[in-house]
Amino acid sequence: MNLGININGSDWNLYPTQDEIDYFAAKGFHSIRVPFEWSLVQSSEFGDLNPYPVDKLEEIVRYAAHAGINVILDLHSYGYGPGDHSYDHGPGGLIGAETSVPAFADLWGKLASVFANDGNVVFGLMNEPQVSSSSTWLAAVNAAIAAIREAGASQPVLVPGLNWDSAATWTVTDNASVLGAPGAIVDPAHNFAFEVHQYLDADMSGQSASVVSSTIGVERLEAVTHWAETTGAKLFLGEFGVANDTTSLQALDGMLGFMQAHPSVWLGGTYWAAGESWHDYMYSVEPALGIIDAAQMDVLEAHTGATLTRAVLDNGDVQYTTYVPGRMQPTIIDILDAGGALKSRALFDIDGHLSKTLDVAVDGFYSLTGYAASGHADSSKVYDSGQHLLSSTTVADSGIRETQLFHSGDYSPYQIDTYGADGVLANRLVTESDGGHIDYLYSDGKISCVQKFDAGWQLTSQAEYCANGALSRFTTTDDHGNHAVQQFDSIGSMVVNLTVYTPDWLNVVSSTTYEANGMARCVSFERIDPSSEWRASTIDTIQADGAIFERATLNPNGTVASLDHVNPDQTHTVSVLSADGTTLQSWETYDADWHLESRVSFTPAGQVSSVQHDTSSGGHYVASYTAGAGQPASIDAYDAAWQWQSRTSFDFAGHVATDSLTQDGGHAVISYGADGDVLSQELYSSAWQLQSRVSYENGHVASIQIDTSAGAHVVATFDQAGAAASNIQLFDAEWAMLDSFHFDTLANAYRADGPEGIGGPITLAPELGAAVTGLAATPFPAAAHDYHGELDFLAQTLHTAQDALAHWH
Known part of the structure; x- marks a missing residue:
């Protein structure tokens, strides 16, 4: 049938x-x-x-x-x-x-x-x-x-x-x-x-x-x-x-x-x-x-027309051979042990060629082999006693062999090995428990490349090896998709270059070259907007411990815009250059937390134009220089909020003048001679209206001027000791004299145009006497700040900045 x-x-x-x-x-x-x-x-x-x-x-x-x-x-x-x-x-x-x-x-x-x-x-x-x-x-x-x-x-x-x-x-x-x-x-x-x-x-x-x-x-x-x-x-x-x-x-x-x-x-x-x-x-x-x-x-x-022959072998096994109508040669040969358990089966195709064999091991494992028309085995599989696939091997006509390994009960292989026609391992693909993959490539039996993928087959790293087995190149991919490529020396012991690429591999994000002494030079690239070209933005010099030793920030045209040198104590020295990268514009120092300590600004001709010094308390000093001058023309002091507090001015003759902000918003101006002696002390309102002026000679009060709120002026002249007034003159707002007095040795006041003693001493207005006496008795104040110490600091800063300027040139 x-x-x-x-x-x-x-x-x-x-x-x-x-x-x-x-x-x-x-x-x-x-x-x-x-x-x-x-x-x-x-x-x-x-x-x-x-x-x-x-x-x-x-x-x-x-x-x-x-x-x-x-x-x-x-x-x-x-x-x-x-x-x-x-x-x-x-x-x-x-x-x-x-x-x-x-x-x-x-x-x-x-x-x-x-x-x-x-x-x-x-x-x-x-x-x-x-x-x-x-x-x-x-x-x-x-x-x-x-x-x-x-x-x-x-x-x-x-x-x-x-x-x-x-x-x-x-x-x-x-x-x-x-x-x-x-x-x-x-x-x-x-x-x-x-x-x-x-x-x-x-x-x-x-x-x-x-x-x-x-x-x-x-x-x-x-x-x-x-x-x-x-x-x-x-x-x-x-x-x-x-x-x-x-x-x-x-x-x-x-x-x-x-x-x-x-x-x-x-x-x-x-x-x-x-x-x-x-x-x-x-x-x-x-x-x-x-x-x-x-x-x-x-x-x-039993109803297909097939027939079976039975033969007992010398070892007691039983062989059953199947024949089907129309085929002269057997189609199946089974070997059973004496107890009737299957030990092996051979299956033949229509041409009588061996097609497939099954061998059953003592432990119940199965080995299944397939054969090509040429008679050579082109596939083999191993199963456990529960018929779960453990390994599968296929052999192509070219001789290339692939073996897949399985965990019992799994349908996907955890390892795939591929061998060349010469029998040498060419590739190994391993699937990890988290779903990730590791792909090992071999050349002449030696590992040449190792690629790691995540569960979604996104490449996460790739290691490439030289013929001598040394690591030559290592590539990783970060969470943003950027690719980092490390290149090693000939013995694979040291990274000589690290290049980071964009996810599409079309542009370089950064390139780092390493020296034998452990120092490295890293060039970083960026683009200003999506339509612009990628360009170098920074160049870092990196120490062996990975810390940045120096960073150069570049202009869009590729010239250096600034140079940041990191000192051993993690403070920073920053040189800011012109747009063409040829001229030093400023030299700055910062503490380890990037708080500015000082800034020296230069003219295009390379001369100092200003120096800024920030104190630990948050205050600011700014010294301005005349082109080519060795010392500042002025020093301005500011509080932490950059509210102006005082100014110290210098002239070429060595004279110094300080202008300090008073509590009521006015100004206290003190002038010093070249020897440091006070020459004058002036008080002004916030509108710069003079309120008083005290002049000194040889450290003593020489004269006092008081301007009243009504606009009148009082001028007192003192003796050489500066201990007592010798003369007082009163002027109106237009400086027309209203009255004049002088004092005898007993401090009695007389009108300037009357004979001494005529009419006896006169009594001055109480407030005038108090003002004159008070100013005379008040010692002249110190400068608003220690400009001598400030000059010493500025000189030190300038010296270092000039060295940097010379080095840059």
């Missing part, structure tokens, strides 16, 4: 493999039924056939022909037109309703044109059509057969019935009376059969592991068999299947035996099912590891 197998999975791009075809051919199966959806081969009614699935079906048909296997092309769409999978009854409508009969005929005409010359093809018109009536379905069947024959295809056609195509109900439905009526099916080639399905569970759905009884298979085929014998119809059992319990296997064996006993009716059948995705299906006979039989196979094989 022509016994075949349904190999499912084309809906998920899991087509029958060559290994599966070889296995079932070696078991004596005559055909495979390949289910496919209408939408898979034709996306819309009357459209062109889709190339890929049709090409794949052609490939299967060609290989099956070589293996002596027929292929039933099973349109598995339940009577629905193109749309989503028919199991979901998608937008494709039923034939005779939303989908037209001509569209159905068009599909089969185009498929028949493709396979018209393939003698091992059988056309299965539709799986279990749900069409509304037998008459509608009959019209569709005849239209499809006519299109197939018009395409020049004469191969057999399988015609299914309605009502789930059940064999048990065929004679009591319209299937027998309409489809099976004499002359109802019109086939010019007279080469068709009725396809029926039959499952043995209670509701005949094939959804249960239990069968009704051990004889139910025969019982459900009796009526349709008798009908076919009476009418001369031919039958094909397109789907049947059972679980692997004893009763089910007995029912299966009885049903197949019954079919074989009626060869004039039953052309054959295809068991449901096998396929890569059907290992856990209760009826599946997909061989474990692709080579180990399912329990149902013993029953099926």
